[in-house]
Amino acid sequence: MKYYIIAGEASGDLHGSNLIKELKKLDGDTVIRCWGGDKMQEQGGKLVKHYSDLAFMGFVEVIKNLKTILNNLKFCKEDILQFKPDAVVLIDYPGFNLRIAEWAKQQGIKVIYYISPQVWAWKENRVKKMKQCIDKMLVILPFEKDYYRDKWNWEVEYVGHPLVEVIDSWSLADGRNNLTTNEQRSSVIALLPGSRKQEILKKLPVMLEVSKSFTGYQFVVAKAPGVEESFYDELLKPYPNVSYVSGKTYDLLMQSKAALVTSGTATLETALFGVPEVVCYKGNPVSYQIAKRLITIKYISLVNLIMDKEVVKELIQNDLTVANLQHELNELLNNPQRLAQLKEDYHLLKEKLQQGGHASAKAAASIIIFLQS
Numbered sequence: 001m002k003y004y005i006i007a008g009e010a011s012g013d014l015h016g017s018n019l020i021k022e023l024k025k026l027d028g029d030t031v032i033r034c035w036g037g038d039k040m041q042e043q044g045g046k047l048v049k050h051y052s053d054l055a056f057m058g059f060v061e062v063i064k065n066l067k068t069i070l071n072n073l074k075f076c077k078e079d080i081l082q083f084k085p086d087a088v089v090l091i092d093y094p095g096f097n098l099r100i101a102e103w104a105k106q107q108g109i110k111v112i113y114y115i116s117p118q119v120w121a122w123k124e125n126r127v128k129k130m131k132q133c134i135d136k137m138l139v140i141l142p143f144e145k146d147y148y149r150d151k152w153n154w155e156v157e158y159v160g161h162p163l164v165e166v167i168d169s170w171s172l173a174d175g176r177n178n179l180t181t182n183e184q185r186s187s188v189i190a191l192l193p194g195s196r197k198q199e200i201l202k203k204l205p206v207m208l209e210v211s212k213s214f215t216g217y218q219f220v221v222a223k224a225p226g227v228e229e230s231f232y233d234e235l236l237k238p239y240p241n242v243s244y245v246s247g248k249t250y251d252l253l254m255q256s257k258a259a260l261v262t263s264g265t266a267t268l269e270t271a272l273f274g275v276p277e278v279v280c281y282k283g284n285p286v287s288y289q290i291a292k293r294l295i296t297i298k299y300i301s302l303v304n305l306i307m308d309k310e311v312v313k314e315l316i317q318n319d320l321t322v323a324n325l326q327h328e329l330n331e332l333l334n335n336p337q338r339l340a341q342l343k344e345d346y347h348l349l350k351e352k353l354q355q356g357g358h359a360s361a362k363a364a365a366s367i368i369i370f371l372q373s
Contacts, residue, residue: 001027001371004085005034006076006100008093009051010195010225011265013037015115015162015360016091020045022364033083035076036091038225048079052226069096077103087135087371091115098126098133105133110371112136114363116156120147127152136370138363141306142352157366162359163265164350167272170250187217189329190252190259190275191242192266195224197231199262202282207260208239209322210329215241217257217333222249258332260325267301267312271346272353276332276339278325279303279314306352311345 003023007016017039023030024044034045041047049072073096080088080100087110090097094117101111116139119126127148130137137156139145145158189211193204204221211219221244223232232244245252249266253259253273261270263281270277279301299305303312313328315321331338 001029001086001368002031002033002083003087003089004080004083005032005036005040005045005089005091006093006097007034007036007040007051007091008096010037012091012093012115013039013051014166016040016045017043018162018166018360019089019091019114019363022360023367025361026364026368033079033085049076050226072096073099076100080104080109081107086110087112087367089114089367092117094118094126098130101133102129105135110135112138112367112370114138114367115140116144116148120144127154136367138366140359141302142355143306143308158355159362159366160355160357160359161268161353162363163268163272164353165358165360167250167269171254186255186257188252188256189214189217189219190256190261190270191219191221192249192259192261192270193221193280194262194264194266195226197227200224200227200231200235203262203280203320204235206282206320206322206325207280208235208242210260210325211239211242213326214329214333218243220245220252220256222252223247258329260329263300263314265302267303268306271303271312271349274343274346276342277312278328278332279312280320280325281314281316282320303349307345307349311342311349 005016007013013036016034016036020032020040020043032045034040034047035049036045036047037051088100088104089112090101092115098117101113104111111134113134116137117126131152131154138159139156140159140161142158145156148154148156191204191207193200193207219242221232221242223244223246225247236242236244253270253275256275259270259275259277261267261277261279263279267277267279281300299314300316301312301314304310304314315324315328
């Protein structure tokens with residue numbers, strides 16, 4: 001079968017690559033054309049556009065780059081028509097992918113959505129349109145199945161969270177055996193400031209300032225794929241004791257005592273590695289004020305959303321200050337009660353995410369069964 005897969009960011013590239021691998025296991029004749037990144041390309045997808053060219057965040061940024069976005073949409077539609085896939089498989093990235101979903105449905109192309117847009121957080125009115133144009137919805141967060149069924153009378157399929165299998169397989173590879181406990185870890189503090197330049201510029205300078213107050217620790221930045229080293233060199237110039245690693249985020253988390261993490265998938269990855277973390281978010285002031293009025297959820301981190309309580313501290317917008325970050329990091333490093341509670345919560349979190357099984361394999365099987373039925 002022929003699939004046109006669209007992912008618009010690093011996490012989508014990761015999950016898309018594992019989906020491609022599982023589709024090829026089940027069907028040796030699988031042909032993939034995709035928007036994504038290096039990982040999807042490595043698994044045999046013919047890469048059309050790299051996600052680094054698609055990274056526009058927030059209301060203001062989208063308006064500034066509207067012409068580019070519209071050109072990308074036009075090109076994508078033309079490319080899909082020329083490729084003639086059996087289905088388009090859309091991975092998160094709702095601003096772009098939901099437009100493609102509506103258009104593809106009108107063209108008579110099967111539409112499969114893997115990793116739901118976070119409509120339960122904001123823009124719930126999207127769901128009516130989604131029900132009309134998405135033929136198969138595969139969700140990865142345990143509460144999403146109930147949300148769609150109970151609130152929207154829409155039966156979707158929960159396949160489990162693909163990050164669990166990604167991290168488990170990584171931890172068992174190359175003789176790693178299993179994840180180290182927090183007590184065994186070194187004096188490394190991981191800094192995960194995001195994958196896009198604009199979000200890195202908002203958060204990394206605050207994280208770097210905090211490093212001055214913890215001289216006994218080694219601060220290491222996880223470099224985002226697709227962002228040049230010179231960009232980080234300039235930011236780290238005033239901090240000679242801070243270094244960065246490229247393509248080794250999991251190795252960094254494996255040995256870190258704590259982490260300062262931008263909101264997003266990285267918060268979940270950090271928790272699954274058992275690393276105590278502070279969640280950091282700061283955006284464009286105008287975009288933030290608009291979003292604040294539209295978003296209806298209590299938390300911004302996936303860890304807290306899934307557990308439905310504050311497991312990890314969130315420092316958002318004006319609360320993301322050097323002083324606040326210093327205080328929270330100190331708590332994670334020196335408060336045994338806080339660490340014990342975190343360990344228990346992280347364990348329960350992983351149990352919740354494993355309920356659906358091996359997510360990528362389950363998703364691939366579901367897609368093939370659906371298309372053959």
